[in-house]
Amino acid sequence: SIPLGYYGGIGAASRAGILFKGGNYLNAITKLDSIAFDKTGTLTTGQFEVASVQAATLKKEELLAIIGTAEQKSTHPIAQAIQQYVRGQHISLHSALSMQEIAGYGVETIIDGKNVLVGNPRLLLMRKTVVPSKVLESEMTVVVCAIDGVYAGAVWLADKLKEDAVQAIRHLKELGVKDIHLLSGDKQSLVEKVARELEIPQAHGDLLPEDKATYIQKLSFHATRTVAFVGDGMNDAPVLALSNVGIAMGGLGSDAAIESADVVIQTDQPSKVATAIEIGRATQCIVW
Numbered sequence: 001s002i003p004l005g006y007y008g009g010i011g012a013a014s015r016a017g018i019l020f021k022g023g024n025y026l027n028a029i030t031k032l033d034s035i036a037f038d039k040t041g042t043l044t045t046g047q048f049e050v051a052s053v054q055a056a057t058l059k060k061e062e063l064l065a066i067i068g069t070a071e072q073k074s075t076h077p078i079a080q081a082i083q084q085y086v087r088g089q090h091i092s093l094h095s096a097l098s099m100q101e102i103a104g105y106g107v108e109t110i111i112d113g114k115n116v117l118v119g120n121p122r123l124l125l126m127r128k129t130v131v132p133s134k135v136l137e138s139e140m141t142v143v144v145c146a147i148d149g150v151y152a153g154a155v156w157l158a159d160k161l162k163e164d165a166v167q168a169i170r171h172l173k174e175l176g177v178k179d180i181h182l183l184s185g186d187k188q189s190l191v192e193k194v195a196r197e198l199e200i201p202q203a204h205g206d207l208l209p210e211d212k213a214t215y216i217q218k219l220s221f222h223a224t225r226t227v228a229f230v231g232d233g234m235n236d237a238p239v240l241a242l243s244n245v246g247i248a249m250g251g252l253g254s255d256a257a258i259e260s261a262d263v264v265i266q267t268d269q270p271s272k273v274a275t276a277i278e279i280g281r282a283t284q285c286i287v288w
C-alpha cells in the first residue's frame, strides 16, 4: 500500500505539470544514483532549422525535392524541419514507393525507380556509399542523401538548447545527482559540444536506440543502483521501459514513449526533473 503522503506528492507534482504513474516512482526518484538524458527534443528543442544545403550531382531544388519526398511521412524532428523548409521553398514533391524508416539512421525509399537513402552519414557508410570528408567533419547536425548508391548532397540543420537546459543540469547537481550522462544518435563531436555547454560530465554520441538500452543496462548493473533516463520518445520507448525511472517529455513525446514512461513531464521542461526530486523528498518528510 502507498503511504498517504504519496497521494499529496502526486497531486503536487501534477500541479507542476509532472505526472507520476505511481507512488513508488516518487520514492525512487529521490534515490537516483545516475541519470541519462537524450539530447534531441529532451535538452534541445528538437525544432531544427535548415541552415544550408549543398547538392553534389543535381540542382539544389531537385535534391530538396528528393529529400523532401523521402522524409514526407517521417515524424522525426529532422524530417519535420526538412518538410517545412521544402514547403517554404515551394518545391513540389515526387511520388515515392515503400518509404521505410530505419530507426537511428534515417529513411529509405524508391523515387522514379531509383533507390533513395536520406539520413545520417552512418546510414550511407553502412551501405558502402562514400561521403565527402568535409561533410563527415562538420560540427552541425547533417543529413545526407544517396541516389542509387551515389552521394547526392547534404542538408545542415541547427537545433537550440531549451531555455532551462543549463539550469536543469545545475539544479540536479545541487540536489546531489552528479553522475549525469548525455546520450544521442547524433555524432560524437556535436554531443560533446552540447555536453560542454551544459556541463554534463559524460557524453556519448553515434548511439543506436538499442545502444542506449545497453548503456542504461550497464549503468544499472548493480541491483542497488537507481538509474533514470529522460527522453522525448523518438525511438526511446524501450529505454524508458528499461530504466528504474523512465521520464518522458509529454508534449513532444510519442504515445509509445508516454506509455512506457513512469513519469511524464507535460511541459517538456528538463528542469522539471529536479522539481520532481524535490517534491519526492518533501513527500517523504510528510510520510515520516
Ligand code: ADP
Binding pocket: 038, 039, 040, 041, 071, 074, 076, 078, 079, 102, 103, 104, 105, 106, 107, 118, 119, 120, 142, 143, 183, 184, 185, 186, 187, 208, 209, 234, 235
Ligand atoms: P537522438 O538520439 O539524437 O534523439 P534518434 O535516435 O531519434 O536521435 O536518431 C538518431 C539519428 O538518426 C539522428 O540524429 C539522425 O541523424 C538520424 N535520423 C533518424 N531518423 C531520421 C530521419 N527521418 N531523417 C534524417 N535523419 C534521421
Ligand code: MG
Binding pocket: 038, 039, 040, 041, 042, 232, 233, 234
Ligand atoms: Mg530523441
